[in-house]
Amino acid sequence: MNETWNCTVNSTDVLPDRYRYTLLAMYTVIFVVGISSIALMIDTLKSSRRSVTTMAVLNLIAAHILFLLTVPFRIYFYICCHWDLGSGFCKLISAMIHAHIYIVFIFYIIILVVRYITFFSRRDRLEFYRRVHALAASVAIWVVILVVIFPVTIVEYGSDTKKEKYQCFDYGNALRGKGVTIINYLLCAVLLLVTSLLLAVQLWILGMIYKKYGNTALSHQEFWAQVKSLCFVMVILICFAPYHAFRIYYVTIIFSEADSHLELQWNNEIFLAVTAFSCWDMLIFVNTKRWSSIQSRCAICR
Template structure:
């Protein structure tokens, strides 16, 4: 192979840097606005499964947004001065943000699907302590399993340029890392496709029930909001995981830049909170449609 096939990208192309810089600036500013507006309208019933998931989503977004200025800094100056370990922490947060957000999207959508088919008054934990325990379990898995695994397997290459950040593709030489990536990508893709099919079926059921008058029913708009979460998963997460399978299968240092662009697109999921800000008025006949 020629020398170009063995290089790591020490000089990031300007178009690539500026594209990522623009994406992360939009994510940072828009994410702050989205989360701030959502906090102002959040309901207080923390025992509701969907409300609890939304609260956790807000926390996930806030933690990730704290790391975004460091990404903006790196792509603005094209140099990393903050050490390899801090780089790995910042890099880990965008992955943690993506997968934890997916977990809570699934919780929200499954809870709504159960509400649609079984019509309970509301899915709730019996006590707030139970709700706190469920949230804590997810965070323990992330903090005690996912992050340590990331630190252990990424950024260990001796020929890494420590003046750069987010270039951990060399870890894909480890078969275990490759396997984990395949499993995660396949799991996200299959989950997203399954949720999309279920949501389309529910919309079909609603349309079949109400016909041409569907647009005037709260239930229809409640399902449109659920569809918005599915669309976030399709638009923000599916492209990254589809490319990730190709990237892992055909790893080359030149592909790291494309991988980072697809990864940056996942951060646009921070805008998901805007879904709740245009809720149509609730009607007494459809109380189940009006909670989170």
Template sequence: VNGLKINGTNNTFPEDVRLALLSIYSLVFIIGTLASTATAVSIVNSNVRSVTTMAVVNLILVHYIFLLTVPFRIHYYVARQWSLSYSFCKVVSATIHGHMLIAFIFYVIILVIRNISYFKRVDKLEFYRKLHALAVSVTIWIVIIILIPVTFHMYGTQETNNNQCFHFGQEVKNKYKAKVLNYVISGVILLTVSGLTSCQVYILGRVLWKHRSTACSHQEFWAQLKSLLFILVMLVCFLPYHMFRIYYVSNYDKAMENKNEVFLAMTALSCFDMLIFLGKNTCITCSVKHCI
């Protein structure tokens, strides 16, 4: 079967694309769940007043919410048709976009806080009380909950048939506001990642120059290396999608939807980010509460 037949018409669904998406989401579900759970268990006794710890805890929660929807994507690519409601299709589709954007926000928070700590020469920035950390987290999630209906309303208003899902490209083509929103989001992410990358390379360069041949024996080096790994997650998972997204929105073609889905699936690989805390010289080795 080289294509997906829906309601008597042959909708192009290349087998290589289907297998690629199935493989990516299967790996994301298995590895993402294990890595997030392992980090969550390790972080239980950490300092919850730390701004970075607060961001990591919320990042894990974002991953969990997204991972709950991944089995439905896997089932879709196995069964080759969507057997649930169209509204739920929109929810699952919006979730991956929400996951990408919210995870990006928390990456920025983590990196900015770590950079401030470096330049101010303090071990970590903390809230005065645990209640303050909880209040900030709740505020962030309230904003997120307000934005979800906006995303849900933006896409999928032109229902085609109930057996197909995740094909909302026509909406971008026909809606000027949706097109502008995509340009703004992609532009902001590209510029922000570029700025953070430059800053992190500069900081790491200073640390290497300071310690030189003994850099690997200093915790400061490993702390900055972890920050660089978060940068690499964004470079690998987010940049390809948003670079393609600008081209896709500007030159929309039905045949490009499958490529867009593959690039979008790559953003889900950011669920692997908790592996940063699970290797040598990372948080499991010296305990999460001392490393993040």
């Protein structure tokens, strides 16, 4: 019994304390702030349900909630330093953070593309013809994710990796397969290229607005609307791009060398944890009026 709960006996080689404490702190903050930021977005539910952007944001919130439900289990592992909830459940929890990255990335692209279209077409918003069409579009996206992609990921993720029963989130050896390596390279390349394209387009649009209004651009709502879009691009750039850039190096080393590279593996876990800070993106939608309302309520409570 003592051996099971002793981190220094069981898993120092697998999970050094400096990484364990860092990951524990990161996921705890991610969970608390992530839940709080989503709670602040309750007003979004009152917006037009036919708006493409609104539906994308609602689906984005759903993706964040699904992921945040798995974070307490990660916190549990980093506190106890062992896993006794089953290997299948470990694969599910471990795969969820990867699924979260690409699901969120898809909805970011939808939100940004819609905002770019409305900017160039000079329209207030893009809307579905009926609410049922918006619902059907959302269902179609989630059917592909949950029925096609996600089950395959769960079945194949870490299927060739043998681990001790107390370990979890330790699937580095699964990257030694040639097919898995190619898929990782493709995913990293696509995300980094799309991110670069989105950043270039966003900066171009901001340049156009500044050229149009000059030094008075800061006083125009059009400028701040595009700053909000820039914030989404920056979330991708800060949270997702570093992980995928490091992932290329990580996969190359794991695939080309026979050693386990545990230090490299846990560095990868740190970069992976950074992607979860994207759960804070709902703070982008919390406008000044909302913050003023929150501050007023806090003042009344005091």
